[in-house]
Amino acid sequence: xxxxxxxxxxxxxxxxxxxxxxxxxxxxxxxxxxxxxxxxxxxxxxxxxxxxxxxxxxxxxxxxxxxxxxxxxxxxxxxxxxxxxxxxxxxxxxxxxxxxxxxxxxxxxxxxxxxxxxxxxxxxxxxxxxxxxxxxxxxxxxxxxxxxxxxxxxxxxxxxxxxxxxxxxxxxxxxxxxxxxxxxxxxxxxxxxxxxxxxxxxxxxxxxxxxxxxxxxxxxxxxxxxxxxxxxxxxxxxxxxxxxxxxxxxxxxxxxxxxxxxxxxxxxxxxxxxxxxxxxxxxxxxxxxxxxxxxxxxxxxxxxxxxxxxxxxxxxxxxxxxxxxxxxxxxxxxx
Numbered sequence: 540x541x542x543x544x545x546x547x548x549x550x551x552x553x554x555x556x557x558x559x560x561x562x563x564x565x566x567x568x569x570x571x572x573x574x575x576x577x578x579x580x581x582x583x584x585x586x587x588x589x590x591x592x593x594x595x596x597x598x599x600x601x602x603x604x605x606x607x608x609x610x611x612x613x614x615x616x617x618x619x620x621x622x623x624x625x626x627x628x629x630x631x632x633x634x635x636x637x638x639x640x641x642x643x644x645x646x647x648x649x650x651x652x653x654x655x656x657x658x659x660x661x662x663x664x665x666x667x668x669x670x671x672x673x674x675x676x677x678x679x680x681x682x683x684x685x686x687x688x689x690x691x692x693x694x695x696x697x698x699x700x701x702x703x704x705x706x707x708x709x710x711x712x713x714x715x716x717x718x719x720x721x722x723x724x725x726x727x728x729x730x731x732x733x734x735x736x737x738x739x740x741x742x743x744x745x746x747x748x749x750x751x752x753x754x755x756x757x758x759x760x761x762x763x764x765x766x767x768x769x770x771x772x773x774x775x776x777x778x779x780x781x782x783x784x785x786x787x788x789x790x791x792x793x794x795x796x797x798x799x800x801x802x803x804x805x806x807x808x809x810x811x812x813x814x815x816x817x818x819x820x821x822x823x824x825x826x827x828x829x830x831x832x833x834x835x836x837x838x839x840x841x842x843x844x845x846x847x848x849x850x851x852x853x854x855x856x857x858x859x860x861x862x863x864x865x866x867x868x869x870x871x872x873x874x
Contacts, residue, residue: 541874542640543854544598548590551855551862554601554639562636562644567615569644572625575659577605577638579849579857579870580667580700582811583631587858591633592815601854602638602872603811604628604666606659616647624653626829628666629814629822638663639854641874648822649814651829654836657843664700664843664869665836666829667810672705673828675762675784675808676712689759693749693776694718696764697734698725700869701786705762706732707841714760717752719745721864728867732842749776757781766790774798784808844868 540561545553564571583601586592591599606626609619619625629649631637636644653662692709696702697718709716710733717736720726726737736752738745749758757778763770766787774797777783782804798805813821835841846866849857851874861870 540641541851542600542636543602543851543872544600545587546598548586548588548594551587551858553587554854554858556852556854557598559640561642564611564613564644566646567613568647569613570609570616570619570625570647570650571611571642571644572605572607572627572650573610573642574605574607574638574640574874576607576663577602577640577851577872577874578663578665578667578700579854579861579872580604581861582667584858584861586631586633593633596633599633600636600638600640601631602640603631604663605638605643606653606662607643610642613647618647619650624659624662625650626653626662626666627651628670628810628825632811632814639851639872641851646822648819648826651826651833654833656837660845660848660871660873661843664845664871665704665832668700668869669704669832669841669843670825670828671701671786671808671810672708672762673832674810675701675786675806676705676708676760677782677784677806689714689782691753691758691760692716693758693761693773694734694764695762695769695773696720697729697732697737698867699764700866701764702762703729703732703844703868704841706734711835711840717749717758725867728844746772746776753778760784763787771797774801774803777801777803780804782806845871847871848873850874 544557609623627650629645692714715735718734719738719740738748761773761783763785771794779801784806846868
């Protein structure tokens with residue numbers, strides 16, 4: 540099979556197209572998938588630059604999520620059969636093959652049936668981003684937030700892969716959404732998805748804009764997809780006793796005193812934790828999320844936007860494109 544591999548870390552040029560043996564089922568609960576599309580995510584660019592979670596494993600195939608057709612199943616697999624169309628987030632962290640390839644193998648517990656109304660390209664764009672958005676908004680197995688449903692949300696980088704899905708999920712809960720974007724084109728994009736307030740963070744004081752929007756109170760909930768100084772600045776845009784979830788590791792100079800004074804509830808979301816720590820129950824919950832998402836998509840209540848499609852051999856170009864921060868939605872590779 541053809542696959543994109545890396546044997547050293549650095550710029551996108553380290554992504555090389557190679558011919559490799561197809562992966563085979565090694566455990567009774569595994570499923571072999573012929574990939575029709577693979578998503579490109581920021582985590583892929585970080586692993587390419589700094590090294591995978593398992594740098595001593597040799598050649599690595601990136602790509603955490605994808606969509607394809609089942610071509611073989613292990614003896615213990617019960618929910619899938621040859622010919623089923625699936626989408627999933629599993630692999631691509633350095634310990635086993637990812638989705639930048641023509642075939643991959645994943646455990647049954649990580650797979651869900653592809654939304655019927657989506658193409659493989661659209662379906663591949665969903666898993667990592669939508670699971671992240673769903674978990675970050677507070678769900679841990681309930682259809683709404685574990686605390687009182689917030690009326691106002693701030694979502695940073697609303698035009699991105701996670702952001703454009705989080706806006707729609709928040710609107711499903713009946714919340715009004717403010718979001719930061721980098722251009723007027725992105726502002727128009729997120730407004731079409733349901734954002735109430737769009738803020739051009741490059742030119743506007745977004746903290747002041749959020750406070751004006753909430754009559755000086757601050758939002759009930761904020762989703763930080765940017766990190767660095769943005770996390771600390773967001774503390775000022777939250778109401779006292781508000782909640783914040785960040786996807787990034789806080790910087791050493793994060794002003795935690797501000798968060799403490801305001802009694803903020805700070806949470807973290809890393810949707811890769813179930814795979815990194817081998818947590819079957821958490822993997823099963825993420826599969827449940829994908830099942831709920833498929834129902835929302837097929838019911839016309841959630842859409843995924845694919846900004847640009849690249850052939851598998853142009854993975855380096857896809858990484859360059861993602862780094863330019865022009866993306867509205869997701870970037871996808873097709874073998």
